[in-house]
Amino acid sequence: PAVAAMIPQLAGEDGLTAANALNSTIDNLVVVVGPGVGALLLILGSPTLVFVVNAATFGASALLVHSLRARSRPSDVSEAGRAGPFLQMWRGLQAISGSRSVLVLVSFSVLASFVYGTDTVLFVYVSKLQLGTGATGYGYLLAALGVGGILAALVVNQLAAMPRLGAVITLGMAVYCVPTFVLIFVHSPELGFLLEVIRGGGTLVVDVLAITALQRSVASEMVARVFGVFFALVLGAISLGSILAALLESTLSLHPTLALMGLGVPALAALAYPWLHRMDDAAVLGLAAIRAKVELLGTLGIFATGSRPVLEQLARACSEETSPAGTVIIREGDPADSFYILRSGQVDVSALGEGAQPKHLRVMAAGSYFGEIGLLEQIPRTATVTAIQDCQLYRISGENFMNALTAAPASQPFLDGTRARLTLTHPSYRTSYVPAQEAGA
Numbered sequence: 036p037a038v039a040a041m042i043p044q045l046a047g048e049d050g051l052t053a054a055n056a057l058n059s060t061i062d063n064l065v066v067v068v069g070p071g072v073g074a075l076l077l078i079l080g081s082p083t084l085v086f087v088v089n090a091a092t093f094g095a096s097a098l099l100v101h102s103l104r105a106r107s108r109p110s111d112v113s114e115a116g117r118a119g120p121f122l123q124m125w126r127g128l129q130a131i132s133g134s135r136s137v138l139v140l141v142s143f144s145v146l147a148s149f150v151y152g153t154d155t156v157l158f159v160y161v162s163k164l165q166l167g168t169g170a171t172g173y174g175y176l177l178a179a180l181g182v183g184g185i186l187a188a189l190v191v192n193q194l195a196a197m198p199r200l201g202a203v204i205t206l207g208m209a210v211y212c213v214p215t216f217v218l219i220f221v222h223s224p225e226l227g228f229l230l231e232v233i234r235g236g237g238t239l240v241v242d243v244l245a246i247t248a249l250q251r252s253v254a255s256e257m258v259a260r261v262f263g264v265f266f267a268l269v270l271g272a273i274s275l276g277s278i279l280a281a282l283l284e285s286t287l288s289l290h291p292t293l294a295l296m297g298l299g300v301p302a303l304a305a306l307a308y309p310w311l312h313r314m315d316d317a318a319v320l321g322l323a324a325i326r327a328k329v330e331l332l333g334t335l336g337i338f339a340t341g342s343r344p345v346l347e348q349l350a351r352a353c354s355e356e357t358s359p360a361g362t363v364i365i366r367e368g369d370p371a372d373s374f375y376i377l378r379s380g381q382v383d384v385s386a387l388g389e390g391a392q393p394k395h396l397r398v399m400a401a402g403s404y405f406g407e408i409g410l411l412e413q414i415p416r417t418a419t420v421t422a423i424q425d426c427q428l429y430r431i432s433g434e435n436f437m438n439a440l441t442a443a444p445a446s447q448p449f450l451d452g453t454r455a456r457l458t459l460t461h462p463s464y465r466t467s468y469v470p471a472q473e474a475g476a
Contacts, residue, residue, distance in 0.1 A: 056243050060188040064181065070174060124267070127260030130253060136314040137252050139307055141265055143204055144245045146300065147238050148269040150212060152276020153296055154180070157215075160289050166224045179228045183235020191243050199319070201311030204244050208304040210237030216297025219290050325350035328429065331376065335404055336449050338439065345439055352435040358422040367419045371409025374436040377401055380426030386418035388460030396459060398423065408457055410436055417460050 042054050076085045131137050154177075162172030194203050214230040221227050253261045283292040328350035332338050338346060353376075358364050364375065367386055377399060384396040384405070396418060399405065409416050410433045454466050 056188045056191045056239070059239050059243050060185050062184075064185060070178075124260070124264055127257065127262075127264035130257045130261050131264060134252065135310060136317070137249060137261070139310045139314065140245045140249045140252070141268065142307065143208065143241055143304065144249075144265070145268045145272045146303065147208065147211060147241045149272040149276040150215075150296060150300055151238065152273035152278075153280035154276075155273070156277050156280035157284065157289075157292065157296070160284055161218060161227070161293075164289055165218060166222060166227045168224050172224065172227075175224070175228060176231050179231030180235035180238070183232040183237075184239040185235075186232070187236035187239040188243075191240055194240060195244055195247060199312075199315040200244055200248060201308060201315045204241055204311060205304050205308045207237045207240035207244070209301040210234065211241060212237075212297050212300045212304075214297070215293050218297070219293050321351075322347065325353075328353050331378070331402075331429075334402065335376070336452075337404065337407060339449070340444060341439065349431060349435065349439050352431055353429040354431075356428045356430050358426045358428060360422050360424050360426075362422045362426075364420045364422060364426075364428070365406055365416050365418075367416050369416045371406065371414065371416055372433050374404065374406045374410060374431045374433065375420075376404045376429040376431075378427040378429060380422060380424040382426060383421045383423050384418050385421070386460040388417070389463060393419075396456075407436070408453055411440075411453065412457075412464075412466060414464075417457060 038058065042058065073085055076088055131141050158173045158176045162168045162170070162176060166172055168175065194200075197203060211234050214234050217230060218227060221230065249261070249265070280292065280296075283295065287295070325347060329343070329346045332341070332346045332349055338349070341349070358380075360380075364382065365373075379401045381401075382399050382403075382405070384399060385393050386396060387393045399420075405418075405420050406416075408414075408418075457464060457466065
């Protein structure tokens with residue numbers, strides 16, 4: 036849960052799918068490489084050495100996590116100490132059940148986890164009775180799933196860019212399950228391995244796209260709670276799948292069980308597709324509603340490096356405001372809390388600065404923006420902006436503004452212009468803002 040909650044903060048909107056794909060690729064790579072490393076350590080030493088090295092990897096992981104730096108979005112999940120772990124889990128469950136889209140996305144991931152649980156048992160029977168590879172074949176089949184996930188990571192980012200993800204997620208579930216039915220007719224170990232590689236690609240697509248959509252759908256202060264419930268459901272589904280697979284195999288035998296898992300689960304996924312389709316329709320309508328804002332943001336030099344997802348996230352964060360002529364929109368010396376884009380009208384910019392008398396600086400027209408200096412430098416407003424005419428504006432909170440610049444750092448020409456404007460009012464001030472890419476260098 037902590038990893039799933041932190042990924043959106045570390046990767047940002049622009050790199051969210053790629054980050055989730057990388058996280059899943061590492062998980063799959065561990066499945067493939069881990070047993071080999073363990074075997075090599077046993078050859079070189081003893082079981083004690085294996086446990087010591089394993090423990091050391093946890094220590095190294097803790098050091099790496101400690102070094103992480105992100106723009107923190109603190110939220111009191113304990114509700115001032117009133118909410119214990121179970122109540123927090125209940126809040127997460129309420130958030131999942133309260134949104135049909137979130138519920139469907141969670142259901143698909145839980146269903147995929149259930150199928151994986153059946154795999155952990157059925158692979159034993161498939162290896163022994165179907166492929167004739169005995170006990171060793173189990174590890175090869177499990178590794179094949181990991182290889183498929185690694186290969187699918189190469190294309191999942193392109194799939195995530197498609198306007199309608201419902202069909203992609205449903206197809207991914209079919210790719211994960213249908214080869215299980217095909218195994219009934221396969222006796223070649225090589226072909227069985229290939230089928231599991233295909234299945235591994237399908238499950239990665241389902242998991243990455245569903246988790247990414249879930250991270251985008253849930254309010255930031257609820258992400259950790261929702262994923263706490265989510266992973267509890269995932270672990271429960273894996274356990275249930277392993278138990279049920281053993282019961283089905285002993286009751287129905289191997290082939291009927293493979294047919295049930297290979298065809299029955301995709302049928303369930305197909306029944307849920309209308310909900311995913313409606314989710315896609317809502318997403319398309321949402322994009323249409325913010326298209327004008329996205330196009331305007333794209334024309335501003337400050338967001339010249341911003342990708343489409345970053346601009347869409349900013350557009351959703353824009354609130355529309357109207358300021359009649361004569362209104363002071365921002366006042367010199369006040370705390371800087373927002374960024375403004377002028378949609379229509381004109382504003383006058385004046386400042387006292389370090390001088391003895393206020394002075395007029397400029398008149399700004401539609402398509403201009405202001406308020407960025409105080410946010411970038413974390414200082415009070417350096418100028419007063421007054422509406423000359425009735426003005427329509429977009430307002431973006433300081434937090435959303437800075438998050439966007441973290442994902443897509445401002446260009447050097449923009450920063451040079453900002454410093455020049457600051458010099459007009461506060462010539463002795465030395466700017467301190469450093470773009471995220473330079474700060475991390």
